[in-house]
Amino acid sequence: MNEQEARSLLEIADDELILGWRDSEWTGIAPLLEEDVAFSSIAQNEIGHARALYELVARERGATADELAFDRSPDEYRCARLVELRLLDWEKTIARHVLYEEADAARLERLKQSDNPEVAGLAAKIDREEAYHRMHAQIWHERLQGESRYVAALEELRPLLEERGAHGPELTELWEEMTMVRRSQPAGTAW
Amino acid sequence: MVTEAEVWDALAEIPDPEIPIISLVDLGVVREVAVEDSHVRVDFTPTFLGCPALEVMRDAMAERIRELGAEPDINVCLDDTWSTDRITASGREKLRASGFAPPSPRRATAPTLVQLQSSVHRCPYCGSTETRLENIFGPTPCRSLRYCTSCKQPFEQFKTI
Numbered sequence: 001m002n003e004q005e006a007r008s009l010l011e012i013a014d015d016e017l018i019l020g021w022r023d024s025e026w027t028g029i030a031p032l033l034e035e036d037v038a039f040s041s042i043a044q045n046e047i048g049h050a051r052a053l054y055e056l057v058a059r060e061r062g063a064t065a066d067e068l069a070f071d072r073s074p075d076e077y078r079c080a081r082l083v084e085l086r087l088l089d090w091e092k093t094i095a096r097h098v099l100y101e102e103a104d105a106a107r108l109e110r111l112k113q114s115d116n117p118e119v120a121g122l123a124a125k126i127d128r129e130e131a132y133h134r135m136h137a138q139i140w141h142e143r144l145q146g147e148s149r150y151v152a153a154l155e156e157l158r159p160l161l162e163e164r165g166a167h168g169p170e171l172t173e174l175w176e177e178m179t180m181v182r183r184s185q186p187a188g189t190a191w
Numbered sequence: 192m193v194t195e196a197e198v199w200d201a202l203a204e205i206p207d208p209e210i211p212i213i214s215l216v217d218l219g220v221v222r223e224v225a226v227e228d229s230h231v232r233v234d235f236t237p238t239f240l241g242c243p244a245l246e247v248m249r250d251a252m253a254e255r256i257r258e259l260g261a262e263p264d265i266n267v268c269l270d271d272t273w274s275t276d277r278i279t280a281s282g283r284e285k286l287r288a289s290g291f292a293p294p295s296p297r298r299a300t301a302p303t304l305v306q307l308q309s310s311v312h313r314c315p316y317c318g319s320t321e322t323r324l325e326n327i328f329g330p331t332p333c334r335s336l337r338y339c340t341s342c343k344q345p346f347e348q349f350k351t352i
Contacts, residue, residue, distance in 0.1 A: 034326045041328035048241025121270035128352040129239060131301035132327050138304055
């Protein structure tokens with residue numbers, strides 16, 4: 001695996017980890033009980049994908065998946081602006097879901113062609129699970145596509161899919177929450 | 192010295208941590224067993240990546256192999272993609288008997304929403320085919336929720352991947 005490939009895997013891992021955290025914010029407060037179940041399950045999948053990708057990169061770098069996921073500073077994350085936003089608006093959440101799944105499908109297709117069998121294999125594995133996320137996004141897109149608030153949310157969020165590198169304050173806030181317990185761990189303690 | 196057949200038999204006794212009615216061998220996650228002197232390598236293909244049972248499976252296999260007096264090496268295969276088609280025929284039957292609808296066979300392409308909503312699924316409780324998809328997602332990454340309109344019973348179905 002060359003450095004370019006490792007960086008691109010890290011970018012996807014960061015997207016999946018941060019989006020997984022954001023999706024999990026709907027647990028218990030989604031507008032429908034079935035959506036509590038759906039977003040909680042999607043969040044669990046995304047964090048599982050992040051872990052597998054971090055493990056692959058960590059092995060190359062002599063680190064652990066946890067170190068890559070949690071011990072970097074917020075400005076070192078390579079996730080898109082889109083995934084870091086705290087969106088407790090349903091139409092924006094669905095707009096993000098639709099935009100993200102579409103872009104994610106395209107990059108997984110590319111990764112599946114990788115010369116590295118582990119990268120290609122992992123991408124194929126992730127893609128089989130993502131197929132269900134895409135179906136879920138499709139159901140909601142079809143349901144909301146005539147709603148002006150949803151259309152406006154798609155317009156507003158679309159450019160943030162390509163924005164990487166410059167993070168907003170939301171990522172720092174999320175990072176504080178996400179790493180709080182880990183940072184409070186006394187030196188030398190094993191969980 | 193332990194033989195490959197003995198290792199397979201031992202692994203076939205380990206229940207799936209979340210669906211204990213089926214074993215890890217029924218689930219189709221053991222791709223290969225190789226014995227060399229006192230070392231046993233198991234090639235293990237994970238199911239759903241977000242599944243918390245994966246570590247439990249890995250540890251249970253290692254422990255069982257140590258009980259056989261051998262040194263385990265559980266190799267997680269990332270270049271291999273597990274599919275629900277790898278669940279054995281007896282595994283599928285055990286799922287059905289315990290109230291889980293087994294997964295549909297995987298087609299050449301990823302399942303689509305239309306297939307998921309229109310294909311016929313039998314209720315594992317009453318056998319009726321009058322069932323509908325309630326939620327693509329369920330209590331664990333591997334399950335969807337369905338509802339039987341004949342016996343008014345919700346049930347879980349293994350997702351096809």
